[in-house]
Amino acid sequence: MAPTLMFKQLAGETDWIDAARCRGQSPKYDYAIDGESAYDAADRLMFAARRCIACPVMAECREFADSNRSLVSGVFGGMIYKPGMGRPVDPIQHRKTARINASRKGQTK
Numbered sequence: 358m359a360p361t362l363m364f365k366q367l368a369g370e371t372d373w374i375d376a377a378r379c380r381g382q383s384p385k386y387d388y389a390i391d392g393e394s395a396y397d398a399a400d401r402l403m404f405a406a407r408r409c410i411a412c413p414v415m416a417e418c419r420e421f422a423d424s425n426r427s428l429v430s431g432v433f434g435g436m437i438y439k440p441g442m443g444r445p446v447d448p449i450q451h452r453k454t455a456r457i458n459a460s461r462k463g464q465t466k
């Protein structure tokens with residue numbers, strides 16, 4: 358679920374959501390998209406996370422995600438939150454791991 362949609366579901370409307378750079382960008386920030394390979398998803402998530410760097414509400418977003426770790430998934434505040442996982446993952450590390458895992462399974466783009 359895109360961060361801005363998740364914010365509305367979990368936190369209700371807040372002023373800072375209106376300034377979110379990912380607003381209207383669903384599903385680019387979602388952890389998974391049906392039919393997408395793990396390889397492509399890792400690329401997409403890394404590029405989405407890079408956009409967070411210029412987001413004016415990055416700090417608020419990270420605070421929100423860290424307070425709702427068991428519920429969020431996808432890109433929040435420049436990090437990747439895996440569904441049901443506690444700690445966020447650095448997007449570059451996530452991409453490396455996804456590529457290694459895909460390679461081991463014989464998967465490519």
Ligand code: SF4
Pocket residue numbers: 360361377378379380386408409412413414415416418419432433434435
């Ligand atoms: S930091 Fe990233 S995920 Fe969070 S609101 Fe901004 S663009 Fe969206």
